[in-house]
Amino acid sequence: MASYLFLRVAVSFIFIVTYIFATDTSSFPKNFLLGTSSSAYQIEGAWNESDKGESIWDWWTHENPNFISDGSNGDVACDSFHKYKEDVKLLNDLKVDFYRFSISWSRILPTGYANVINQEGLNYYKNLIDELLANGIEPFVTLYHWDHPEIFERMGGWTNEMMVEWISDYARIVFKELSPKVKYFATLNEPNVLCEEGYETKIKAPGKNLGSPGVFLCMHNMLKAHAKIYHIYDEEFRKHRNGTIGIVLPCSGALPKYLNDTAAVDMHFQFKCGWIAHAIFSNTGDYPQIMKSHVAENSKLAGYPRSLLPELSSEWVQYIKGTSDFFGLNHYSTWLVETVPRTKEQEWYAYSGVKESRDPSWPKAASKWLNVVPSGFREIINKIAREYDNPPIYILENGFSDRCCTFDYLRISYLHSYIKAMLLAIYEDGCNVQAYSVWSLLDNFEWSAGYTERFGLIHVNFTDSNRKRTPKWSMDWYKDVIATRKLNFTWELPTIIHI
Ligand code: GBH
Numbered sequence: 001m002a003s004y005l006f007l008r009v010a011v012s013f014i015f016i017v018t019y020i021f022a023t024d025t026s027s028f029p030k031n032f033l034l035g036t037s038s039s040a041y042q043i044e045g046a047w048n049e050s051d052k053g054e055s056i057w058d059w060w061t062h063e064n065p066n067f068i069s070d071g072s073n074g075d076v077a078c079d080s081f082h083k084y085k086e087d088v089k090l091l092n093d094l095k096v097d098f099y100r101f102s103i104s105w106s107r108i109l110p111t112g113y114a115n116v117i118n119q120e121g122l123n124y125y126k127n128l129i130d131e132l133l134a135n136g137i138e139p140f141v142t143l144y145h146w147d148h149p150e151i152f153e154r155m156g157g158w159t160n161e162m163m164v165e166w167i168s169d170y171a172r173i174v175f176k177e178l179s180p181k182v183k184y185f186a187t188l189n190e191p192n193v194l195c196e197e198g199y200e201t202k203i204k205a206p207g208k209n210l211g212s213p214g215v216f217l218c219m220h221n222m223l224k225a226h227a228k229i230y231h232i233y234d235e236e237f238r239k240h241r242n243g244t245i246g247i248v249l250p251c252s253g254a255l256p257k258y259l260n261d262t263a264a265v266d267m268h269f270q271f272k273c274g275w276i277a278h279a280i281f282s283n284t285g286d287y288p289q290i291m292k293s294h295v296a297e298n299s300k301l302a303g304y305p306r307s308l309l310p311e312l313s314s315e316w317v318q319y320i321k322g323t324s325d326f327f328g329l330n331h332y333s334t335w336l337v338e339t340v341p342r343t344k345e346q347e348w349y350a351y352s353g354v355k356e357s358r359d360p361s362w363p364k365a366a367s368k369w370l371n372v373v374p375s376g377f378r379e380i381i382n383k384i385a386r387e388y389d390n391p392p393i394y395i396l397e398n399g400f401s402d403r404c405c406t407f408d409y410l411r412i413s414y415l416h417s418y419i420k421a422m423l424l425a426i427y428e429d430g431c432n433v434q435a436y437s438v439w440s441l442l443d444n445f446e447w448s449a450g451y452t453e454r455f456g457l458i459h460v461n462f463t464d465s466n467r468k469r470t471p472k473w474s475m476d477w478y479k480d481v482i483a484t485r486k487l488n489f490t491w492e493l494p495t496i497i498h499i
Contacts, residue, residue, distance in 0.1 A: 025427045026420070026487045033138075033435035034482050035098035036091065036457065037397050039145035039189065041074045042444040044104060046081035050120040053110035055147040056157070056198075060205030067207065070450035077445045078460050079467045081124060088131045090458060090469065091441065095482050098138040098184060100396060100437055101128070102145035105170050112149030114169035122177055129181050140184040140396075140437075142248065143171055143229065146194050146204065153206045158195065158218040164225045171229040175237040185245040186328055186396065187229045191222040191276055193250055203448050213308050216295075220310045223276055223320060230323035246324035248396050249277055251384065253334030253376020257357065264337040266290075268354045269383055277327070279312070281388035285321035286312055294353060326434070327384055330397035331418075333369060334362075334376025365414070366401040366453045367446075372414055374421035381425040381433060392434050395422065399439035401446070401453040406472040411457075415474065419487055438478060442469065 028034070041057045048058075061073030080087055091099050106112065107121035129139045144167065148157065152166055171187075179185075195218035197203040199210050208214065226247050233245045251273035254265045270278070270288040278288040286292075287309060296307040312320070335356040342353075362371035377398075384393060400414035415438065425431040443456035451462045457475040461468045480488060 024486075025423055026489075028423070028485045029426060031434075032485070033097040033394075035096045035100055035140065035435065035437040036094070036441040036478075037100035037140075037437045037439050038080075038441055038444065039102040039142065039147075040104040040107070041077070041145070041147045042440075042446070043078040043080040043101075043442060044107075045074065045076040045079040047073075047075045049081065050107065050124065051110050051118050052104065052121060053106035053112060054150040055104065055106045056150050056153050056205040057147050058106075059150045059153070060207055064207060067202070068448055068450045069452050072445070072450040072462075074445040076467070078442050078469075080442075083467065084124070084128045085131060086469065087441065088128070088135055088137070090471070090475075091132070091137055092135040093471075094457075094475065094479050096137060097482075098140045098435070098437070099132055099441070100140035100142060100184075100186070102142035102147075102189065103174060104147055105144065105167075106147070106149040108173065109149070109170055112151045112166065114173055117173060125178065129178065133181060138184060139182050140186070141174070141178060141182050142186040142189055143167075143174055144187070145189040146198070157206055157208075158199065158221050159210065159214055161221055161224075163221050164228055167225045168228045168232060172232055172236070175233055179233070179237040179240045179243065181241070183241045183243045185233065185243060186248045187226045187245060187324075188222055189248045190250045190330060191219055191226075191247075192272065195219050195222065216309050219275060220312075223279055223312075224316065226276075226280075227316075227320040227323045231319070234323075244325040246326040246328050246394070247276065247280060248328035248330055249273060250330040250332075250397075251277075251380050252331065253373060253380045254337045255334060255373070255376055255379065257336040257338040261337070261339060264339040264354050265383075267339070267352070268335070268337045268356070269387075271352050271354070273380075273384070274387070277384070277388065279317070279320050280322070280324050281327060281391055282321075283389070285317040324391075326392045326394045327388065328394050328396045329381070329384065330439075331377055331380060331395065332398065332439075333371050334373035334379075365410075366403045367449065370401060372400075372417070374417040377418050378421040378425045378429070381422065381431045382429050385425075385429070385431040390430070390432050392432050394435040394437075395433060396435070396437050397439040398436065399455045401455050403452065403454065406459050406470055408472045408474045411472070411474040412477045415478070416487060419481070423487070 061068060065071040103125055108118055110118050132139045195215045198206055199208045199214045199218045202209050230245060254268040256265050270290050274288040279285055295309040299307045336359055337354050337356055340355045358371055362373055364371055398418055400411045402410060422433055426433050440455045442458050443454040443460040446453045457472055457478055459470040459472055
């Protein structure tokens with residue numbers, strides 16, 4: 001009898017202890033950072049105020065309004081240049097730990113070159129930073145989010161290696177002026193999206209169609225530019241706030257269309273995410289081997305005397321390796337991938353070895369490329385952790401688009417399921433994710449989709465000259481997540497909803 005009682009007490013004790021100490025997989029780890037993200041051209045407006053110079057996006061949208069779904073542009077956008085105090089108030093209401101925004105190069109350097117510094121432009125960012133700090137929010141500064149000065153584009157833009165020098169001069173000025181107050185920097189946002197959509201498919205500025213060789217060259221120069229900016233910060237400015245700096249890469253998820261086709265998943269990863277990531281985060285550096293041999297073979301087959309993927313000298317390989325304190329990950333959606341043979345009539349450059357498709361059962365967002373697949377998020381976090389020795393990962397963009405409405409339960413459902421997947425990657429799989437940021441604080445200029453696709457936690461009325469901001473339901477949801485540092489089941493909603 002006594003021993004039975006003892007057993008009961010012991011068992012209850014074990015239960016209680018397990019309950020108290022068990023990892024609560026719906027709570028964020030200690031010191032985890034939560035934020036929201038934006039970019040200069042998409043929100044600032046004031047395109048020709050404060051002596052700002054012309055950027056490629058000003059030029060592209062003014063010259064080619066037909067490339068933008070609603071013929072619009074970022075001339076006014078959310079007018080955040082004038083309304084930044086209101087934006088910070090909203091951020092303060094959310095109580096985010098950080099706010100990621102980008103700097104417009106041509107606002108600070110109207111000629112593009114570092115010969116003339118525009119004090120008025122600089123003051124805008126200094127005021128924004130002061131306002132954030134006064135509200136207890138860390139500024140997270142992206143140096144370059146696709147909007148370089150138009151003058152450099154006339155000289156070839158990212159296909160001209162001089163861009164490495166020009167952007168380094170600009171970065172040095174930003175660091176000199178802002179690094180005393182800024183702890184978090186991102187160098188470049190999503191090089192491959194800009195290189196592919198801006199220099200090959202004409203979806204984004206500068207709207208060139210240079211084929212794969214142009215994309216290879218653009219990536220080559222952006223990779224070098226990133227490394228140079230990192231070294232400048234590391235050697236000359238890190239000491240100011242013992243800050244941290246890294247690159248931001250868009251890595252979509254990849255699930256095998258046919259069970260066990262891990263080759264397709266890996267090939268997809270190396271050709272997208274690995275292209276830049278391998279050179280920076282792997283132990284060996286350089287472009288992924290599979291990509292080097294694949295492109296070399298394709299180039300040879302097509303009769304070119306050398307591979308169209310430019311070579312990185314061993315000096316550059318060493319110089320680039322290790323130049324990111326964190327893996328900045330932008331993630332929205334997932335593809336099904338399969339290995340496909342090259343067809344006879346296919347041009348060499350149209351063949352990468354993998355084909356992407358979508359599962360028709362996946363719920364969709366307003367953007368045609370965005371499907372809701374939270375398991376793909378967990379998968380890609382794991383892939384990055386495995387490939388690069390578990391680096392600190394900052395999720396710097398994750399979000400969902402719709403076309404209207406402040407009652408945005410589909411956005412809540414998306415964000416909830418994606419954060420849940422991320423927390424599983426942390427707790428169940430041991431991945432080192434340290435920060436998460438929602439794209440975006442406000443509805444904004446969604447590049448070639450203009451104002452037709454909305455990603456904001458806050459609705460913006462773009463026909464109102466005052467650009468009235470109205471919090472959506474998702475803002476309340478995120479506020480609750482931040483306040484409780486937890487995903488609360490009371491918000492859990494059915495995820496399978498189509499629009
Ligand atoms: C981010 O990039 C950007 O950093 C941010 O500025 C942007 O507002 C946000 O996404 C939402 O789009 O299928 O041919 O139509 C996300 C990168 C954008 C890359 C869409 C692939 C698909 C082009 N992705 N793009 S297509």
